[in-house]
Amino acid sequence: MADKLYECDLHVHTTASDGGWSPEEVVALAARRGVRTIAITDHDTTAAVGRAVAAGGRQGVEVIPGVELTTAEGNHLLGYFIRPAEGELDQYLSALRKRLLAYMRRVVEDMRSTLGLELTPDELERCAGGGIPNMSHLLHLLHSTGRLPSPRFDSPEAVEFFGDSEYLFNYYRTFARSRPFTDTARAIRMIRAAGGAAVWAHPAHSRELDNGYIDSLKACGLAGLEVVTPKHGASTRTALLELCRQFNLVPTGGTDYHGRYYESIEQGSEIGSCGVDPPTFERLKESAESLRKTG
Numbered sequence: 001m002a003d004k005l006y007e008c009d010l011h012v013h014t015t016a017s018d019g020g021w022s023p024e025e026v027v028a029l030a031a032r033r034g035v036r037t038i039a040i041t042d043h044d045t046t047a048a049v050g051r052a053v054a055a056g057g058r059q060g061v062e063v064i065p066g067v068e069l070t071t072a073e074g075n076h077l078l079g080y081f082i083r084p085a086e087g088e089l090d091q092y093l094s095a096l097r098k099r100l101l102a103y104m105r106r107v108v109e110d111m112r113s114t115l116g117l118e119l120t121p122d123e124l125e126r127c128a129g130g131g132i133p134n135m136s137h138l139l140h141l142l143h144s145t146g147r148l149p150s151p152r153f154d155s156p157e158a159v160e161f162f163g164d165s166e167y168l169f170n171y172y173r174t175f176a177r178s179r180p181f182t183d184t185a186r187a188i189r190m191i192r193a194a195g196g197a198a199v200w201a202h203p204a205h206s207r208e209l210d211n212g213y214i215d216s217l218k219a220c221g222l223a224g225l226e227v228v229t230p231k232h233g234a235s236t237r238t239a240l241l242e243l244c245r246q247f248n249l250v251p252t253g254g255t256d257y258h259g260r261y262y263e264s265i266e267q268g269s270e271i272g273s274c275g276v277d278p279p280t281f282e283r284l285k286e287s288a289e290s291l292r293k294t295g
């Protein structure tokens with residue numbers, strides 16, 4: 001049976017973070033699948049947005065400028081319709097990028113001395129195309145230069161190559177120990193100040209999900225909860241829809257698309273296989289606009 005195709009997929013990653021395809025490639029994929037609208041929501045970077053919007057203009061795909069912020073509590077916050085130069089979002093992201101770059105430089109140095117890996121931080125940075133280099137780029141580089149047969153984290157060759165390297169499997173957690181991420185409340189405020197609508201991504205995976213917490217986030221300006229994602233089963237989606245009704249939040253959706261390298265892990269998550277219909281998309285847009293007016 002063919003999966004339902006949504007017109008709007010509001011959660012797509014590119015090579016600017018840990019996605020496997022460039023901004024132009026994800027737009028081309030969306031166009032090929034007949035998806036009308038996609039939101040580019042890379043982790044803690046908006047580096048791919050400009051290129052994706054331009055590609056969208058050429059290919060007839062509406063591209064929503066977005067971001068997925070990692071928070072100190074370990075939550076993921078999606079920002080839609082953002083203008084990062086407004087408010088402090090840009091500043092926050094570039095400071096965070098600096099810390100991540102410094103961290104990845106240390107990782108590369110460490111791998112050079114412990115694994116004898118001949119690789120420079122500059123190569124890795126180039127791979128991220130102005131975004132944030134991470135372990136996906138490292139594996140991609142090792143794969144594309146023939147040093148690993150597969151660019152997957154969990155391939156037997158990668159596991160053997162890296163042994164029980166803390167970096168490979170826990171690099172974000174290790175980085176997070178330096179407390180670089182803002183808290184969820186401030187993340188919502190930054191998205192709002194940038195003219196955007198803030199949506200809690202895959203909330204069922206958070207320990208904090210309860211009515212009191214949602215109430216407090218709503219007071220900071222939370223606009224929605226991500227409901228339709230491959231990470232949520234049917235009963236979770238129903239429970240989250242009920243929470244959206246209760247708190248007047250927009251139920252959003254997206255595939256959390258990462259593309260190549262993850263396809264066998266993220267089964268059934270082709271662009272457009274999760275998302276929202278146009279009326280819900282309009283509601284989210286209106287929500288960003290009305291929050292913009294009320295400040």
Ligand SMILES: [Zn+2]
Pocket residue numbers: 068076201202
């Ligand atoms: Zn996420």
Ligand SMILES: [Zn+2]
Pocket residue numbers: 011013041068256
């Ligand atoms: Zn994501």
